Amino acid sequence: MTIRFYNTLTNSTEEFTPVEDDCVRMYSCGPTVYDFAHIGNFRSFLFADLIRRTLEFFGHNVHHVMNITDVGHMTDDSNADGGGEDKMEAAAKRVKEDKKSGKVPEGAVENPDNPFQIADYYTHAFLDDAKLLGIKVAFESDNILKATENIDTMQDMISLLIDRGHAYVGADGVVYYSVESFSDYGQLSGNSLEELREGASDRLNASDQANKRHPADFMLWKADPSHIMKWDSPWGTGYPGWHIECSCMARKRLGKDVIDIHTGGEDLIFPHHECEIAQSRGATGAEAFARFWMHARFLLVDGGKMSKSKGNFYTVRDVLEGRVLDENNEPTGVQVHPAVLRLELIKSHYRSNMNFTRKGLQDSASIVKRLTDFRARLEAAAGDERVEVDLSHPILADFGKALADDLNVSGALGVIVPWAATTPDNPAEALAVLDRINSVLAIAPLDSSDGDSSDNGDGESEIQTLCKQLDEARAAKDYATADAIRDQIQAAGFEVKTTPDGTVAERPLA
RNA sequence: GGGGCGGUGGCCAAGUGGCUAAGGCACUGGAUUGCAAAUCCAGCACGCGCGGGUUCGAAUCCCGCUCGCCCCUCCA
Numbered sequence: 001m002t003i004r005f006y007n008t009l010t011n012s013t014e015e016f017t018p019v020e021d022d023c024v025r026m027y028s029c030g031p032t033v034y035d036f037a038h039i040g041n042f043r044s045f046l047f048a049d050l051i052r053r054t055l056e057f058f059g060h061n062v063h064h065v066m067n068i069t070d071v072g073h074m075t076d077d078s079n080a081d082g083g084g085e086d087k088m089e090a091a092a093k094r095v096k097e098d099k100k101s102g103k104v105p106e107g108a109v110e111n112p113d114n115p116f117q118i119a120d121y122y123t124h125a126f127l128d129d130a131k132l133l134g135i136k137v138a139f140e141s142d143n144i145l146k147a148t149e150n151i152d153t154m155q156d157m158i159s160l161l162i163d164r165g166h167a168y169v170g171a172d173g174v175v176y177y178s179v180e181s182f183s184d185y186g187q188l189s190g191n192s193l194e195e196l197r198e199g200a201s202d203r204l205n206a207s208d209q210a211n212k213r214h215p216a217d218f219m220l221w222k223a224d225p226s227h228i229m230k231w232d233s234p235w236g237t238g239y240p241g242w243h244i245e246c247s248c249m250a251r252k253r254l255g256k257d258v259i260d261i262h263t264g265g266e267d268l269i270f271p272h273h274e275c276e277i278a279q280s281r282g283a284t285g286a287e288a289f290a291r292f293w294m295h296a297r298f299l300l301v302d303g304g305k306m307s308k309s310k311g312n313f314y315t316v317r318d319v320l321e322g323r324v325l326d327e328n329n330e331p332t333g334v335q336v337h338p339a340v341l342r343l344e345l346i347k348s349h350y351r352s353n354m355n356f357t358r359k360g361l362q363d364s365a366s367i368v369k370r371l372t373d374f375r376a377r378l379e380a381a382a383g384d385e386r387v388e389v390d391l392s393h394p395i396l397a398d399f400g401k402a403l404a405d406d407l408n409v410s411g412a413l414g415v416i417v418p419w420a421a422t423t424p425d426n427p428a429e430a431l432a433v434l435d436r437i438n439s440v441l442a443i444a445p446l447d448s449s450d451g452d453s454s455d456n457g458d459g460e461s462e463i464q465t466l467c468k469q470l471d472e473a474r475a476a477k478d479y480a481t482a483d484a485i486r487d488q489i490q491a492a493g494f495e496v497k498t499t500p501d502g503t504v505a506e507r508p509l510a
Numbered sequence: 511g512g513g514g515c516g517g518u519g520g521c522c523a524a525g526u527g528g529c530u531a532a533g534g535c536a537c538u539g540g541a542u543u544g545c546a547a548a549u550c551c552a553g554c555a556c557g558c559g560c561g562g563g564u565u566c567g568a569a570u571c572c573c574g575c576u577c578g579c580c581c582c583u584c585c586a
Contacts, residue, residue: 011514029586037586044586087584190513191582198511242584265586266514272585297515298580305579347534348523352516353579363522363535370534402524411524414533421550479544486546497548504548 001058001391003404005051005261006351008269008293009188013406018260019291023061026052027250027290028137029264029272030066030144033122034091036315039345039356040299040306042133044265046342047296047350047407049135051261053440054403058391064137065253067246068126070119071147071239072229086228088115095121115228116148129316132338133345134442145253147245151231154240154248157283158220158233166282167220170211175221175235179214182278188293189270218275220244243275247289251280262290266297296350303355314356316341324358332358334493337509339443340365346441347409365510367417371444374420375434381427389432395419396436403440412441463489467503470496474503 003016018024028048031037037045045066052064072088095112098104109121123146130138137143147154158175161167166181179185179193186192196216209215221244223236230237250259257280264273273293280289298305301312314324319341322333344364348354391400395415402411416437424430438444466489473482486496494505 008514031586032584041586047586189582195512196582263586266580267585269514270582296586298586300579355522357522359535360522366535408524410522410533414524417533474544477544483545490547495547498543498546499548 001400001404003055003058004406005292005294006406007291008295011190014292016260016292018060019256019258023063024055024261025063025254025256025259026065026261026263027246027254027259028064028066028262029246029268030068031126032069032087033119033126034072034087035094035122036317037126037129038306039301039314039316039319039341041265042129042316043299043345043350043354044263044296045130045135046133046345047294048263049137050346050350050407050409050440051263051294052136053442054407057400057403057436057440063143063254064140065143065145065250066137067249068119068123068144068146069242069245070116070123071242071245072115072227088118088228091115091118091122119146119148132320133316133342134338143253145249147240147249148229150245150249150252151240153252154244155221155233157244157248157279158235158240160283161220161279164282164285166278168213169235170217172211173223173236174211174219175241176212176217177220177241177275177278177282179216179218179278182282184281185216185274185278187274188277189274191270191274216271218243218271220279243272244279246272247276247279247283250289251284257284257286258288259290261292261294263294263296266295269293269295294350297353299345299354299356301356319361324361326358334508334510336361337365337368339368339445340510343368343441343443347413349410350407361510365508367413368443368509370417370420371434371438375431375444378424378427378431378434382431383428385428387426387428387432389429389436391436393429393433395433399437409441463492463494463505467496467505471502 004013005016006013026048028045030045031041048064048066052062055062072086092112092115095104095109095118099109099112104121109117111117127138127144158167161177162169162175165178167175167177170176179196186196193214193216197214219241221233221235221238221240223233223238224230225237227239230239250262251257262273262276277289280286300306301314304312306313312325318324320336320338322335323331324336326332340361341364344356344361345354347364347367389396391397398415399412402408402415405411434444466485470482470485470489473479473485489496489505493507495508496503496505498504
């Protein structure tokens with residue numbers, strides 16, 4: 001199967017082949033850990049997970065690495081003059097307030113003034129959320145790299161860049177990358193140095209420009225002993241620029257100068273990824289840093305940008321715990337199954353606008369339900385029988401064809417959802433097919449390693465009792481009582497349905 | 511101002527030159543059910559932002575217009 005991906009570097013869809021057959025090496029720009037990651041962040045991370053799982057579906061071995069940006073950066077890094085508030089300091093203030101209000105659990109952050117503890121707190125929150133949503137790399141601690149643990153590698157690369165004439169120490173003592181030393185600067189984002197110079201003219205102040213050779217030159221290291229996170233270096237005690245960590249960690253962990261795929265949100269195309277390319281290629285001399293640059297479009301919520309003021313700024317926990325707003329701007333209070341959120345965030349094409357809505361969540365829930373019910377039927381029918389299938393199976397062939405076409409998830413769903421309404425002649429084979437499908441989608445169930453979702457706690461046995469009582473009332477034709485019991489079960493947040501085996505209560509998925 | 515992406519049924523959305531324009535949700539009718547839910551069957555776009563053009567043939571290619579979104583500044 002020919003896999004085709006859209007490559008931002010060439011603005012075209014190209015056939016994907018790995019640099020080396022044995023392994024696909026991919027790097028994803030991960031979160032900053034000054035706050036909880038929101039669902040827009042996770043759309044991008046899930047997009048990367050989908051690439052990885054798709055490649056694995058087609059038999060590739062994939063080494064996927066993601067970074068955690070835990071270095072405190074100035075909110076206004078571009079100025080390199082230390083202006084603006086450090087994000088880690090801002091996070092410390094917020095955590096202190098949240099500790100008072102109880103939003104941060106007791107003992108989670110001992111000392112909010114210690115930036116490493118703040119970073120640690122949000123890093124764990126991120127990884128927990130990522131695991132809930134089935135992002136594979138989150139389970140691989142060796143492949144989650146923290147910037148603060150790789151400062152020495154960054155310093156090595158900065159030295160190398162200075163030695164090779166790509167970087168210099170400015171009049172202000174800051175180490176800058178010289179964009180004019182790298183002829184391909186601007187290739188990824190479609191900018192030219194001239195355009196950047198003009199575009200910058202109304203933004204940069206004269207004193208800042210005076211320290212740089214070109215307005216687009218960017219910071220690699222800034223000496224600043226007052227910075228909240230700081231390390232010793234040949235250029236003074238301070239902190240690294242925000243682009244250098246990815247260049248270094250990708251090369252270090254993936255072990256190659258040229259990797260196969262680099263992913264991120266569309267906003268990272270410029271300047272972040274442009275700068276990464278300049279750094280990496282400047283340091284290695286290679287003709288490329290990543291062969292494929294792939295970017296996910298921004299997520300909209302209710303037709304607009306997420307904003308805290310509009311109240312439609314959702315973290316993963318907000319969605320799962322029922323804090324999505326309904327038509328009346330009230331929280332729905334309905335818990336959402338992680339698989340539903342996962343599907344909602346991957347079902348639209350990654351290069352088109354995705355609009356997150358309550359309705360969409362409910363649509364996704366119905367698909368998840370159809371697939372999980374289908375699995376249950378197949379498991380019941382197949383018994384202990386297990387068979388192997390390969391990708392030549394008609395369903396897998398069509399499913400794979402859609403995915404291989406630049407991750408056409410909608411097309412893939414169009415293949416499998418109607419199939420899930422059928423009754424296959426060979427349930428064991430169908431189950432094997434579903435497993436292969438689920439190795440990519442990971443929604444039915446979310447984690448293919450654990451069985452079906454277990455409904456734990458929450459007066460589950462009470463509900464069981466009520467269902468029995470309902471059945472008894474129905475058997476006695478006491479319909480008034482039966483209806484009252486049903487209302488009671490529904491009021492507890494369950495959906496009630498009548499099956500040949502009696503009344504069953506289920507929690508809605510969204 | 512520069513760069514990129516897109517406008518397909520009430521909603522989400524596939525389809526990028528040629529059968530009756532996937533699929534899901536919603537909706538309508540029927541079966542079933544004490545009722546409801548679930549399930550099953552059936553129905554539901556003569557048209558693909560607007561106007562031209564190319565072609566035997568276009569939602570799909572070309573030109574113009576229009577609307578929307580994103581990036582160019584911290585941001586996934």
